[in-house]
Amino acid sequence: MDLRRRLVAGLGVMLLALMMVAVLVSLRSLRSDVSAELAASEQLVKVLLGTEGLARDLPPAEAAERLQAILDSGPLRHLTVSSGAAPAAQNSAPDTHWLAGLLGVAPAGDAGQLIRVGDQLLRIAPNPASEIEERIGDTVRLCVTLLLFSGATLLVAWWSADRALRPVRELQAGLRRLARGESEAGLPVFALREFSQVAGAIDALAAALSDSRAAQRQLARQLIRVQEDERRALARELHDETGQTLTAIGVTAAYLERHAAELAAAQIAECAQDVRRDVRTSREQLRAMLKRLRPHGLQGPGLASALRELLAGWQQRAGAIDFRLDMPAGGLPPLGEDAGLVLYRVVQEALTNVVRHSGAAHCRVKIEAHAAMLTLHIEDDGCGLPPDGAARGGGLLGIAERLDMVGGRLALEPAQPTGLRLQITLPLTENPQAQDEIP
Numbered sequence: 103m104d105l106r107r108r109l110v111a112g113l114g115v116m117l118l119a120l121m122m123v124a125v126l127v128s129l130r131s132l133r134s135d136v137s138a139e140l141a142a143s144e145q146l147v148k149v150l151l152g153t154e155g156l157a158r159d160l161p162p163a164e165a166a167e168r169l170q171a172i173l174d175s176g177p178l179r180h181l182t183v184s185s186g187a188a189p190a191a192q193n194s195a196p197d198t199h200w201l202a203g204l205l206g207v208a209p210a211g212d213a214g215q216l217i218r219v220g221d222q223l224l225r226i227a228p229n230p231a232s233e234i235e236e237r238i239g240d241t242v243r244l245c246v247t248l249l250l251f252s253g254a255t256l257l258v259a260w261w262s263a264d265r266a267l268r269p270v271r272e273l274q275a276g277l278r279r280l281a282r283g284e285s286e287a288g289l290p291v292f293a294l295r296e297f298s299q300v301a302g303a304i305d306a307l308a309a310a311l312s313d314s315r316a317a318q319r320q321l322a323r324q325l326i327r328v329q330e331d332e333r334r335a336l337a338r339e340l341h342d343e344t345g346q347t348l349t350a351i352g353v354t355a356a357y358l359e360r361h362a363a364e365l366a367a368a369q370i371a372e373c374a375q376d377v378r379r380d381v382r383t384s385r386e387q388l389r390a391m392l393k394r395l396r397p398h399g400l401q402g403p404g405l406a407s408a409l410r411e412l413l414a415g416w417q418q419r420a421g422a423i424d425f426r427l428d429m430p431a432g433g434l435p436p437l438g439e440d441a442g443l444v445l446y447r448v449v450q451e452a453l454t455n456v457v458r459h460s461g462a463a464h465c466r467v468k469i470e471a472h473a474a475m476l477t478l479h480i481e482d483d484g485c486g487l488p489p490d491g492a493a494r495g496g497g498l499l500g501i502a503e504r505l506d507m508v509g510g511r512l513a514l515e516p517a518q519p520t521g522l523r524l525q526i527t528l529p530l531t532e533n534p535q536a537q538d539e540i541p
Contacts, residue, residue, distance in 0.1 A: 109262050116258040120251050131243055269297040276304055285312045321499040328500075332395075339391060347384045351377055400442030406434050408446055412453070413467065420457045428468040435471050435530055444504045445478065445528060452480045452524055455497045460484025462521060471530075478526040486522040487514065501526075 269292050276287030287308045289301045354377050358370065365373075400408055406429055413425045437445065449467060456465050462484030470477045501524075502512045510528040517523045 109266055112262040112265075113255075113258060116254065120254055124247050124251065127243065127247060131240070266294070269294065269301075273297070273300060273304065276301075276308075280304075280308055280311060283315075285315075317499055321503060324497070324500060336391065336395075339387070343387045344384055347380045347387070351380045351384075354380070400437070400439065400446055405437065405442045405446065409449060409467070412446070412450060416453050416457065423457065423462055424464045425453070426464070426466045428466070430469065430471050434469065435476065437476070437528075437530065438508075441508050441528060441530075444508050444510065445476070445526075447504055448478065448501050448526055449480070451497050451501050456480075456482045456484065460486075460522065474530050476528045476530055478524075478528065480524040480526075481517050481521060483517065483519075483521040486516050486520060 272289060276289045280287055285308065287301075287304050289304060292298045292301055354373050358365070358373050362370070409427060409429075413427050416423075417425045453465065453467075456462055460482050462482035465480070465482045468479040468481075470479075498512070498514070504510075505512050505526060505528070508528065510526060513525040513527075515523050515525070
């Protein structure tokens with residue numbers, strides 16, 4: 103059942119019950135009014151019959167007493183019967199007497215008809231008091247009924263809304279659990295369709311957040327592992343290359359220090375040449391390491407040269423794979439420093455994955471420039487992604503993370519007949535949100 107049907111059904115049942123109560127109250131009031139009308143009619147008949155018999159059967163004095171006793175035995179409705187020619191005081195209550203005057207239905211002071219009964223005169227005059235009291239009673243009962251009806255309706259509406267919206271508190275509790283970092287919202291099964299749909303959306307959000315957190319943890323582990331690998335590689339290069347060169351310089355310097363007085367000028371010049379050669383070698387080694395750690399000049403033409411050198415380096419190290427680079431004939435459009443570095447790192451990471459995991463024989467890197475977008479295609483003919491839809495590795499997560507920093511997007515699709523195709527889109531305008539330095 104949906105929320106609208108539940109609210110309408112609850113209100114409808116309660117309104118039906120209230121209408122039945124109102125009908126019962128009206129029937130009870132009708133019974134009372136009918137009884138009063140019958141009693142007044144009987145009293146009027148008694149007065150009429152009594153006056154007819156009194157004038158014929160009794161002496162005048164006794165007839166007058168009996169007539170007064172009949173008049174005092176019960177009230178009449180709509181009429182006032184009094185003995186004597188003078189108008190009798192209206193037997194209406196003060197609260198109805200003023201209302202009769204206000205409504206313009208109060209009888210005149212000399213209103214009525216005189217009837218002679220023997221030696222007695224009876225004045226029969228109209229009296230609206232009973233009708234006014236009846237209408238006042240009906241109005242009061244109607245107002246009380248409407249007041250109770252309105253109050254009950256408000257209470258029923260409050261109760262129905264509170265009962266129908268009670269699942270909102272459970273939805274809020276589920277969202278708070280997600281905000282605290284829990285993996286599941288822990289929502290129950292709701293009977294109402296609307297809340298069931300909202301709960302399904304929250305559960306889907308919880309699953310997406312859980313996957314995102316798992317991907318972040320995997321990426322963090324991958325970054326730590328990459329950092330440690332880079333540190334080990336840097337330490338190994340410093341020890342094996344730069345360390346050896348510096349050791350050779352130190353040995354040459356120590357030799358000159360010990361034998362400076364004994365060496366000829368030609369020998370000293372030869373030692374100086376060795377030192378200069380070793381210093382040049384150390385400088386080249388240091389420049390190569392710095393270029394791998396943080397390449398520079400990636401804003402314009404330098405990016406194309408850096409990419410060519412990158413593919414040439416991989417071609418030299420992984421000769422079993424045929425690398426190919428296609429770029430626009432007019433060169434690459436100008437890129438910001440962050441976007442150029444991201445493009446370089448993405449190609450670097452993608453080629454690393456191709457060499458390590460794909461088992462491919464060919465790899466093609468193609469760059470296309472559009473009006474406001476740069477598209478990068480990296481395609482190989484290797485094994486592609488696992489067929490069981492396994493989660494992305496740390497390398498692909500790192501690529502997606504870098505692209506997100508500059509507003510780029512990553513799409514994966516299988517290549518034909520085998521392999522994997524990466525399509526990367528990168529905006530040519532600098533992303534204003536990419537304020538942090540990209541590693």
